Amino acid sequence: MFLTIGELINSTRDEVKKALKEKDEDFIRKLAREQHEAGADAIDLNAGESRDEEKNDMDWLIDIVEDEIDDVRIAIDTPDPEVLEFGLEKVRNKPVINSISNEDDKAAAREVASGYDADIIGLAMGEEGMPQTVEDRLNETEALLEKCDKLGIDKDQLYVDVIAMTIGSNQEQGQYVIDSVRGIKEKLGVKTNIGLSNVSFGLPNRALINRTVFAMLLEAGLDAALIDPTDTEMMDTLKAAEALLGEDKSCLGYLKYIRSK
Amino acid sequence: MFLTIGELINSTRDEVKKALKEKDEDFIRKLAREQHEAGADAIDLNAGESRDEEKNDMDWLIDIVEDEIDDVRIAIDTPDPEVLEFGLEKVRNKPVINSISNEDDKAAAREVASGYDADIIGLAMGEEGMPQTVEDRLNETEALLEKCDKLGIDKDQLYVDVIAMTIGSNQEQGQYVIDSVRGIKEKLGVKTNIGLSNVSFGLPNRALINRTVFAMLLEAGLDAALIDPTDTEMMDTLKAAEALLGEDKSCLGYLKYIRSK
Numbered sequence: 001m002f003l004t005i006g007e008l009i010n011s012t013r014d015e016v017k018k019a020l021k022e023k024d025e026d027f028i029r030k031l032a033r034e035q036h037e038a039g040a041d042a043i044d045l046n047a048g049e050s051r052d053e054e055k056n057d058m059d060w061l062i063d064i065v066e067d068e069i070d071d072v073r074i075a076i077d078t079p080d081p082e083v084l085e086f087g088l089e090k091v092r093n094k095p096v097i098n099s100i101s102n103e104d105d106k107a108a109a110r111e112v113a114s115g116y117d118a119d120i121i122g123l124a125m126g127e128e129g130m131p132q133t134v135e136d137r138l139n140e141t142e143a144l145l146e147k148c149d150k151l152g153i154d155k156d157q158l159y160v161d162v163i164a165m166t167i168g169s170n171q172e173q174g175q176y177v178i179d180s181v182r183g184i185k186e187k188l189g190v191k192t193n194i195g196l197s198n199v200s201f202g203l204p205n206r207a208l209i210n211r212t213v214f215a216m217l218l219e220a221g222l223d224a225a226l227i228d229p230t231d232t233e234m235m236d237t238l239k240a241a242e243a244l245l246g247e248d249k250s251c252l253g254y255l256k257y258i259r260s261k
Numbered sequence: 262m263f264l265t266i267g268e269l270i271n272s273t274r275d276e277v278k279k280a281l282k283e284k285d286e287d288f289i290r291k292l293a294r295e296q297h298e299a300g301a302d303a304i305d306l307n308a309g310e311s312r313d314e315e316k317n318d319m320d321w322l323i324d325i326v327e328d329e330i331d332d333v334r335i336a337i338d339t340p341d342p343e344v345l346e347f348g349l350e351k352v353r354n355k356p357v358i359n360s361i362s363n364e365d366d367k368a369a370a371r372e373v374a375s376g377y378d379a380d381i382i383g384l385a386m387g388e389e390g391m392p393q394t395v396e397d398r399l400n401e402t403e404a405l406l407e408k409c410d411k412l413g414i415d416k417d418q419l420y421v422d423v424i425a426m427t428i429g430s431n432q433e434q435g436q437y438v439i440d441s442v443r444g445i446k447e448k449l450g451v452k453t454n455i456g457l458s459n460v461s462f463g464l465p466n467r468a469l470i471n472r473t474v475f476a477m478l479l480e481a482g483l484d485a486a487l488i489d490p491t492d493t494e495m496m497d498t499l500k501a502a503e504a505l506l507g508e509d510k511s512c513l514g515y516l517k518y519i520r521s522k
Contacts, residue, residue: 167504167505167512168512171504171507171510171511171512172507174504174505174506174507175505175506175507178480199505203504203512203515203516204516204519204520205497205501205519208497208498208501209501209504209505211476212476212498212501212502212505213476213501213505215472215473215474215476215477216476216477216479216480216502216505218477219439219477219480219481220480236466236469237469237473240469240470240473240474241473241477243428243432243435243464243470244428244435244436244460244470244473244474244477245435245436246432246433246435246436249432250432251428251429251432251464254464255464255465258465258466259465
């Protein structure tokens with residue numbers, strides 16, 4: 001089962017930052033509802049731009065989103081291990097942790113993550129900074145797996161994020177993320193994730209680039225993605241890919257999806 | 262360079278069959294022009310449904326299409342070796358042969374094909390009929406390569422057609438054609454082709470299925486396809502894929518394409 005994480009409630013987006021400041025409950029409810037109805041399995045919550053108020057804002061966001069959608073799963077998206085722990089304690093259903101990494105100064109987040117029954121996004125990134133090549137990503141993943149193993153984090157909980165970069169300035173990064181998904185799955189037997197829209201940053205018609213690389217990544221074996229599920233081309237692509245890759249028996253899910261539109 | 266073959270002038274389509282019967286020159290000119298302007302590198306011409314008149318109709322089609330577009334390349338699409346030879350002698354620019362196969366009773370077509378400087382679509386199909394598995398397709402390709410080698414057909418002329426079947430009735434055929442493209446390229450070092458729209462036959466929203474599998478096939482290394490180039494989603498996908506796969510330096514082709522729309 002593919003894990004679709006709705007990325008829209010993120011404080012780096014101006015309208016969300018404003019809604020957090022003004023405590024615009026209706027706006028957050030609408031964003032949560034729309035993503036849920038479009039097919040998101042989990043809703044990402046990021047209040048990082050609120051700084052000193054991050055914990056309070058995360059508290060407020062969780063209350064609203066859990067009130068709006070009964071069976072919602074929440075992805076706690078924070079660089080602060082204290083906010084992470086707070087969110088993990090608070091949420092009703094099995095959370096997603098967004099994210100841990102292989103960086104030395106992220107030991108506290110890894111420690112917190114190890115204490116919960118959660119799906120965990122683990123960035124293929126360590127002390128060397130952003131990985132460039134496929135080999136970099138494989139090496140960081142191996143190192144991260146080792147750290148997780150020591151903490152008792154089950155390999156099956158992990159979704160390794162392959163670190164998407166825009167092809168606008170690094171042409172080779174498109175093929176690199178695809179090959180990384182394939183390589184991490186085949187060589188290390190662990191699930192993969194991507195923050196997909198980064199691939200098209202700075203280019204025109206981003207939805208076209210996003211849906212095209214999404215199809216390629218799904219064929220390579222991608223297991224999860226942070227996407228805008230209200231971009232209908234993305235969910236269209238996911239449903240078509242499931243039918244094409246034999247994961248949707250007799251195309252029944254595809255037929256139901258097309259009829260429902 | 263990807264080879265896009267426009268599939269629309271095909272006598273199995275009712276309107277084309279009618280145009281051939283009524284010698285509706287304007288209709289054929291329009292179909293050729295539209296496909297050319299949408300980005301087709303070659304225009305497929307099929308008059309097979311005209312039966313006794315096939316050769317005359319092919320003659321008429323080539324005259325019209327070459328008059329309409331100066332630098333057009335034509336794909337001669339016929340099961341009749343005599344019509345094939347006639348077309349190959351007649352066309353102005355380097356033709357595409359659509360197609361030869363590994364079948365015993367297609368020896369005459371292979372023989373004709375060996376005498377021309379043409380790109381040749383070779384079906385991965387022999388006496389066993391339609392191939393089912395990836396292994397079937399690899400075996401038929403190997404046997405075809407051997408036959409071509411004996412006739413002096415250069416491996417570089419060949420585009421092996423991986424024989425698309427609908428996922429509507431054979432769910433596993435989506436992954437099979439993708440794996441066949443990858444396998445034929447990697448193991449046998451020969452280019453590949455597909456008659457793409459067959460994949461979605463019988464399903465709703467065929468354009469969605471077509472563009473999604475097209476992205477996957479391009480990532481797998483597909484070199485040519487018979488498609489409807491006036492389906493803008495297909496050409497959009499091709500341009501986005503070239504940018505994503507590093508075949509379009511600095512995304513310049515993509516930027517130009519998007520601006521021209």
